[in-house]
Amino acid sequence: MRIYSLVVPLLLALGASHADAGIIWSETGASCIPDSATVSGGIYDTIAGYVRIKSSSAGTLNLYCPVFVTTSPTSLGLDYYSAGSTSSNQVSAAYYKMSKSTGSLTLIAAQNSTNCGTGYHASCSTTFTDTVDNTNYVYFVAVTLVNSSSAFAESFYAAQLSN
């Protein structure tokens, strides 16, 4: 009886913790839309769900990933490959809200691979506070890949929002 009285509340508490914290939005890199300059530049590849700068190419890719959530996220995550650790070779994600009355953007959160290291299938996240307001704003994640050295092939696998 004593064990049950201790274990059952603990299990319930763990379950509640998992139910409260989780991914509420995610998108694979190849499902995001390159901007017009990226399309014209022609230095991006989509492979097996991810996006990368073409090998032996240098330049910048910009992608838009649409976000529609009805609960407020508190964390932005980024899955990427980066061979460099400076602003010359990086992958970044920025969570924006666009005002429906003015079209102006507000940056809610951003994360950059230079803060989290190099390597394949690396992950990076950052926390923030913002209350979702779909009546007055539209939300999206903008992803930028920068590669100034053609020896690397910066890649974007996915982005997530969690709470």
Add this chain to the structure above:
Amino acid sequence: MRTLLVVLVVLASGYKVAQASNVAWQMDAASCTPESGAIHNHTYSTSNGAVNQTGVQSVWFRCPVPATLGTVTYLEIVFKDSTGGTGGSTNHIEACLWEVSRATGNEVGVLQFDSSGVSSSGIKDYIEPQNPYGLDPINYTYYMSIELYRNNTSNTETVYSVGLRQ
């Protein structure tokens, strides 16, 4: 008793308005897919989540819509048409929710918007009332099209976002 009735009516009205303003789905226009012709001809640009017509004639974008939204009653679009609705059929913006039959591929436009009827030359968040339409995820798929028409390069035709409200 009369006061109580008035309070209940006011509360019910507020609830109805709140229901009407419920956003069922929306997305920034830059995340919509440009048609192949727009890509090949370089007749559009994306900037800060919006799409712009940079050439003449028309450019199309298509935006995926979840088929599981239930019944939708309003088409919402945030746009800028510098002609203020006076550009006629050659300088304006259209949006349409398309229903595509999974059995035949046949497409039918079920909710429509045309900026020709809106007298605003600045950015406008326009919520177009429609007849309530129930989406059927078993038999159909859905997408929203955006069309920007321009035959005069001094005009601005920009779409910031599209959405559906219940």
